[in-house]
Amino acid sequence: MxxxxxxxxxxxxxxxxxxxxxxxxxxxxxxxxxxxxxxxxxxxxxxxxxxxxxQLNHSDFLTLMILYSRPDGHSTPGELCEFTSQGATNMTRIANALVKRGLITRRAGEADRRCVLIHITAAGRRLVQKMLPPLFPSISAMFAGFSEADKRHLSRLLRKLAHNLDQLSEAPHPPRTPR
Amino acid sequence: MxxxxxxxxxxxxxxxxxxxxxxxxxxxxxxxxxxxxxxxxxxxxxxxxxxxxxQLNHSDFLTLMILYSRPDGHSTPGELCEFTSQGATNMTRIANALVKRGLITRRAGEADRRCVLIHITAAGRRLVQKMLPPLFPSISAMFAGFSEADKRHLSRLLRKLAHNLDQLSEAPHPPRTPR
DNA sequence: ATCTTTTATTTCATTGATGAAATGTTTTCT
DNA sequence: AGAAAACATTTCATCAATGAAATAAAAGAT
Incomplete structure (x- = not known):
């Protein structure tokens, strides 16, 4: 603190x-x-x-927000794992909790029945719509004193850094470059 | 991943x-x-x-690095808690582990005998000196393509953001501004 | 001199994340 | 059709972090 x-x-x-x-x-x-x-x-x-x-932690929130932000309000466990950087075990646990609270539903995939389709429910949408707006003042306050150019620069630099990080983790650690 | x-x-x-x-x-x-x-x-x-x-996690590493970076190689649990954002319980656990590995020592404070003085050992210094250099290429690679100006800007913007975050957490959440 | 505060540790209970392995279903490959 | 791969879940064991409460020692306040 x-x-x-x-x-x-x-x-x-x-x-x-x-x-x-x-x-x-x-x-x-x-x-x-x-x-x-x-x-x-x-x-x-x-x-x-x-x-x-x-009663949400970051992973729960992210999961919910991804679903909320989808045009059709759904995704699959595998995809959610990918975008939340969570393991499959964790995602199952997270989904269980959100299902229990009625914020999402699980059902079998139609095209590919191996996949599970996770949908955000009306209650899930309501929760998101209720909790987001109170965050806005703080989000804005975080960038108080940033000019438009500052924000553009920060965005550009962080994205460049992200790109470099991707390179780094593809090529493994110190030993030797593959091929 | x-x-x-x-x-x-x-x-x-x-x-x-x-x-x-x-x-x-x-x-x-x-x-x-x-x-x-x-x-x-x-x-x-x-x-x-x-x-x-x-065999180190981020908290262990931070703790060790803080000690290493101190002119006299020592600190107290309280101070380490502050700079690593760890609770006292955690810091005790971390220190126990590092003591067990012979990387730090604990002894009673001289000026204020309530405090415990945590010192980095010679073995602790050797570990740091051994593990840091292999990190340098990656740290540099992360900022590949950054001009000197880019680095200055990123530093400035992140520091400004940090400052705003400090303001945010001092003044509590949405309810009402104190006074 | 007593009371309060500070500092650190210990204990305990809980939670979240993590990873491996086994399982079951469905699709894809050949 | 049969083998292999993909997907998700379940089970299980473990570890790290977390927080509350009790304890103990020393310093500071009045």
């Missing part, structure tokens, strides 16, 4: 000191990656705190 | 569709906050994967 800014200051100093001992360290990049991690997890905490009153 | 870029594309479309139903939604800001969340957690996954071979 400590101040993010304070943590960042201390990270800056820490990296400064470490890089005097290990000068090959890419200092600017190390700082940036710590920044992304810190801001990301702080934002996640903030979001989780606001979801808790609705 | 899905492609980040693919997830981002689908998020873009999803927010586009949601905002036609709920037009008051701050679309650009919602996209940005999702971006930060997604990139942050992807980076975290990547990091955890590289720590695993050393």
């Amino acid at each position: 400590a101040n993010l800014t304070k943590c960042i200051d201390m990270m800056d100093e820490g990296i400064g000191r470490v890089s005097t001992v290990i000068p090959q360290m890419p200092k600017a990049e190390a700082r940036l990656s710590r920044l992304v991690l810190m801001v990301g997890s702080s934002l996640e905490q903030e979001l989780e705190a606001r979801l808790k009153p609705h | 899905a492609n980040l870029t693919k997830c981002i594309d689908m998020m873009d479309e999803g927010i586009g569709r949601v905002s036609t139903v709920i037009p008051q939604m701050p679309k650009a800001e919602a996209r940005l906050s999702r971006l930060v969340l997604m990139v942050g957690s992807s980076l975290e996954q990547e990091l955890e994967a590289r720590l695993k071979p050393h």
Whole structure:
């Protein structure tokens, strides 16, 4: 619960000191990656705190939002796993919970009967519509003082970073580039 | 384990569709906050994967790095809790594990004997020095294609975002502004 | 000198995530 | 038709994080 800014200051100093001992360290990049991690997890905490009153955690919320945002309000467990970065076991558990609360339904797929079709229910839609608007002021406040250009830049840079991260995880770790 | 870029594309479309139903939604800001969340957690996954071979998770690593980066190589449980965003219970557990591996030591504080002084050991320093350098290529690769100006901008924007997040969590949630 | 606060640990119960393996159904391949 | 692959669930075991409450030691306040 400590101040993010304070943590960042201390990270800056820490990296400064470490890089005097290990000068090959890419200092600017190390700082940036710590920044992304810190801001990301702080934002996640903030979001989780606001979801808790609705008895949802981030995974539940994401699952529900994906369904809500679909033109036909449905998806499959496999697809939901992919987009929520959850394992199949977890998704089954999440879906069980949401079904129990009447926010989604499960039924057999029509085209491919191996798949399960997960639909958001009217109650699920109502919940989303009720809980989203109160979040808007905070979302806007997060970017207070950002010009339109700032937002464009941040978006561009984060997307570029995402692209690089994709490259990284495709090619495995240090050992050797495949082929 | 899905492609980040693919997830981002689908998020873009999803927010586009949601905002036609709920037009008051701050679309650009919602996209940005999702971006930060997604990139942050992807980076975290990547990091955890590289720590695993050393039997460390993110919290362990952070704790160790804070100690390593301190001029005198020590801190207290309370301070470590603050900077790692961990509860006291967790920090005790983390410290126990690191002590057991001989990476840190605990001893009573001198000035204030309520505090426990946690020191990084020589073995702890060796571990850090062994594991950091192999990370550098990936850290650099993450920011491939970033100009110096790009890095400065990203740093500035993330810090501004951090500042706004601090404001947000100080003033509580929707109900009413205190005073 | 006593009362209160701070600091850390211990204990306990709970929750969420995680991963492996076995199962069952359906589709696809040949 | 029969073998193989895909999809989802179930079961099971485990681990990390979490939070509350009790405990203990030391410092600070009045």
